[in-house]
Amino acid sequence: MGTASQQMAEFVAGLRFDDLPPDVVAAARRHMLDAVGVALAASALGAGGPVIEMTRSWAGARESSVIGYDFGAPAPWAALANGTLTHALDYDDTHVESVVHPSAFVVPAAIAVGEEIGASGRDIVTAAVAGYEVATRIGAAAPGRFHVRGQHTTGLCGTFGAAAVAGRLWGLTSDEIAQAFGIAGSQSSGLFAYLSDGSETKRLHAGWAAHGGIVAADLARRGFTGPSTIFEGPHGLFDAFLAGEEPDRARLVRGLGTEWETTRIAIKPYPACHFVHAFMDAGIEAGVKWADIDEIVCSIAPPAIGIVAEPRAPRLHPATTYQAQFSLPFAVASAIVGGRDALEYFGDDARADRRVLTLAERVHHEPDTTLPFPKTYGGKLRVYTRGGRSIEIEELVNRGHPDRPLSDEELASKFLKNARMRLETRAARRALTKLQRIDQIDKIENLTSALQTP
Known part of the structure; x- marks a missing residue:
């Protein structure tokens, strides 16, 4: 059967678009739409500006777009910028049980690597679902218990989700994806120290997770190795961050491929915790x-x-x-x-x-x-x-929760309000239509070209 990381890697490597139930595809479309809209609003407000300028200065080859801007960068750096933008306004979604903000690293990783390789919309959706399923299960194995120790679950779990996204898009083998998970564990980070003075580090956590997951997958496909027991220990993720408290390790793979966490993600009506x-x-x-x-x-x-x-x-x-x-x-x-x-x-x-x-x-x-x-x-x-x-x-059930979801009309309204802060109204509506039909796009560049400013 293998370790938890090996079982998850087999799921990721074998996942195909045709395996996804319609409600899972619909959920992925909604969350990608929401994430892109929030990133556009953040770019309009100059949120995460230092990260954007750093990315621009290091840009190099224009492989992947930076949302709301006029430049691109190699996939890991574009993902860093876009992940920071997506999380910068605290308006991005949350997987309720795990308390993870998954779209803030899943969507930037999917767009960055997808654009680099010329992936289709179906490829992007499939990889995004792989990332959602992996990252949320890691957080759900210890629900709320990272937070009480001052650790940001999005940063800790996000590297694994982004590694799953990149590994699926690059077509890595299950062994390579398992190695990527082992490598990602050494890049998991994110502290709640920002709460003391309202500083900006939380914005970076999602961007760094997206960046780190892509780096982990890229290293794995080049032969770099990581521990296969990253979730079992000793000295694995839970052993290190939970200080000996035992997580629900069975939660990592329970229902994998039959019970879909992608449908259990809440969309925010307010830009706040x-x-x-x-x-x-x-x-x-x-x-x-x-x-x-x-x-x-x-x-x-x-x-x-x-x-x-x-x-x-x-x-x-x-x-x-x-x-x-x-x-x-x-x-x-x-x-x-x-x-x-x-x-x-x-x-x-x-x-x-x-x-x-x-x-x-x-x-x-x-x-x-x-x-x-x-x-x-x-x-x-x-x-x-x-x-x-x-x-x-x-x-008792917060608005936007999967048991009390925002309607498609409410989500579209949120997107357009956000997108129009950066794009002209006609361009924002075109982007909305493309995102609502993302699984029908032949190449992701047909979307990302609509998300950049002249």
């Missing part, structure tokens, strides 16, 4: 004007508290957009005050709004162990008004 979305919706649903609110209490899953609620003081007056996106009190206050488009909820204007800052100080939290985290990122919210009323709202 997924853990605050339910509370934002609940605050809006309460229907109380901000000035009439005396106190708000958010009942939140304990593992999420250290990410979005504590320490409390810096979250009341976030110094950067990134701090605001990981602030429960600020997110709830900004949603209730309203009057802004989604991408403006956490920007400079909102962070200078005295109404938002005043209300944020009235938002508190309490741990709730009854919430089904991480199966959903739901929560409960109580609003106490100055007039003595008490309003309770439960959002």
Whole structure:
């Protein structure tokens, strides 16, 4: 039967488009559409600018496009840039159980390598599904347990997903893909230290994972070797990052090829940490004007508290957009005050709004162990008004979750709003159509050419 990495490698090497059920193909199309739209918005806002400029300076051969820009680069560097863009606004999707942002490394790796080799849309979709299935299962083997140790699951698991993508597109053998997984393990990284000051390192985690996975696969196809026991240990991924706590190793391959994690990925309605979305919706649903609110209490899953609620003081007056996106009190206050488009909820204007800052100080939290985290990122919210009323709202399944998905129309609207920030309206609509039919494209260049600016 082999090790977990060998079993996953056999799945990746043998996966064909015709193996994919229609709902899996449809899900992959939706997530690729969402990821590209978010990357276009990030390019318009200059997010991840230093990474873009570094990539431009190192560009070399123009093998793969950088989304929203007028230049290309070798596949590993284009993937670094596009992965950073896709994750830069915290508007990209999340696989709920594993708490991994998979499209931020899967889609950039697929586009970069796919463009290099002239892959078809069907090839891209197949490779993307391989990446989704591998990376999400690694995170799901220890759901939420990397996070509580200050480790970013997207960075840790993403290198394996990107290696699967590149390995499938390059046609590596199962042994070569297993070697790539072993190599990818030594490139897994990503710390939550950015939470202390709202700095930009989290944006890089997905880009670095996409880059590292391609490098791992390229090294493997040239004969470089990696440990086949990267998931079993000793000194493997879980042994190193979980400090002796045992993961559910059977989860790595359980249902592989029959149960599809690609269909279990949530799409974000807000550009912020997924853990605050339910509370934002609940605050809006309460229907109380901000000035009439005396106190708000958010009942939140304990593992999420250290990410979005504590320490409390810096979250009341976030110094950067990134701090605001990981602030429960600020997110709830900004949603209730309203009057802004989604991408403006956490920007400079909102962070200078005295109404938002005043209300944020009235938002508190309490741990709730009854919430089904991480199966959903739901929560409960109580609003106490100055007039003595008490309003309770439960959002146990966050909007955009696969059990409560955004409609195709809502997703298309999100894409067009994002894409029009960088492309003319007609060009944005053309890109939308191409992405909605990506599995019908003969060559991926027919898409990527529509995503670059003159």
